[in-house]
Amino acid sequence: MMRRLLWFSLLVGLLLVVMPAAAQTTSTTAQVPEAVEITVGDEVEGALTEAAPSAEYALQGAGGMLINISLISEDFDSYLSVRDDAGTIVAFNDDSNGERNSRIVGLAVPEGAVYTIVAESYGQYIGSAAQTGDYTLSVSEAQVLRIEYTQTVEGELTSDAFSLDYIFTGSSGDTVVINEGSDDFDSYLRLLDASGAELFSNDDSGGSLDSQIGPFVLPSTGSYTIRAGSLSGEATGNFTLSLNRIESQAIAYGDSVEVEFTNNAREHYFTFTGAYGDIVTITADSSRTVDTDLTLNDPYNSQVMFDEDGGSGFDPEIDSASLFADGTFTVILRAVDSANGTVVVTLDRVPPQSLDEGSQIAGFSSSRTQIPMLFTGVAGEKVRLTLTSPSGNTSSSLNLDVRQDGTSIAYANANTLSAITVEFTVPNDGDVNLLISEYSYTNFQFEVTLERVG
Known part of the structure; x- marks a missing residue:
């Protein structure tokens, strides 16, 4: 009995010796010092x-x-x-x-x-x-500069200032257009409210690599900040920034509106309500007096289509532009030269080519890169769409986007191919919209065929 007690005492003694050593282990977790x-x-x-x-x-x-x-x-x-x-x-x-x-x-x-x-x-x-x-x-x-309506200022981005802020005061309901242009870099614009929250930004809506915000309606009265910078955030060079409060005219499908270009009026703005799937044609007729260009922007200020000389003479024409959003669209008519005169702007909604009537030809050119079509779909029906080049020529940038009720149901593209075939099942009864795009900017034709296979 004494021997058992002795062994038990020795065991407890060893545990008392070992346990403090284990308790001395420290954590190496990184700590964040107080601010x-x-x-x-x-x-x-x-x-x-x-x-x-x-x-x-x-x-x-x-x-x-x-x-x-x-x-x-x-x-x-x-x-x-x-x-x-x-x-x-x-x-x-x-x-x-x-x-x-x-x-x-x-x-x-x-x-x-x-x-x-x-x-x-x-x-x-x-x-x-x-x-x-x-x-x-x-x-x-931060360096903050001021800019007022109708002003155009010049600035420079440097390695010490990759962007510059300009403050202006606006009133609720003011419609503003802001442009940043540069020959030295790809510009990028931001519009901030008084709290510093970003209201809008833009990369290339000003044409080429220039930026444009607007027409944009100011939501409240107060100060706003325009941040002029570059797309990369690290470019340097000179730029020009302009701020204008503009009046836009409402125009509806089927309307023709007459405007005057004078020494003090070199741009005119129009707004209309469009819906997803609408196809619009916009013309500007100057009777060869004023050289102009046309820009169509979507409700998010992204450019839908641009044209300068696609119409008669040097008049522009936006031909069969497809709208892929609901909301307010903006048409911008700018004078390219210094001439004054009267221009008539006409907005029309045109019916798309219908595959219900048989095969259709999609003809592309340097000014026409997107062609919409449609057919009447039946829920659960399986269909086959085929795009074929009658001449056997190949396209390096042919795309087919198929949507119903705004939702994509099929997509295909081809690189250096002369044909596309895609099969899919129509989800609902009603129109099925096709947008065929080809961005080689050359004259090119495809025949589009619809087969109802089950």
């Missing part, structure tokens, strides 16, 4: 380590300001973000400051807002291998 205060105008040096792979800064005294934040490091690929007091990310950036550095430009800080700046590596942000090293974080007040 350090930073104010506008500060530039601070810091370092990310394995123990602290990110750093937080509490932004002070920036309420009501537009600010720029820059994070630069030669040691790691930086990632910069800003969150509000609810923890919501309000701005972020990876590589907009050259190389692998980060920059947030023109951040609007509301009065009373509590913002926290987070500096970290991109690896830490995506949850992979966190990088370490030294960095420089700076906060500065």
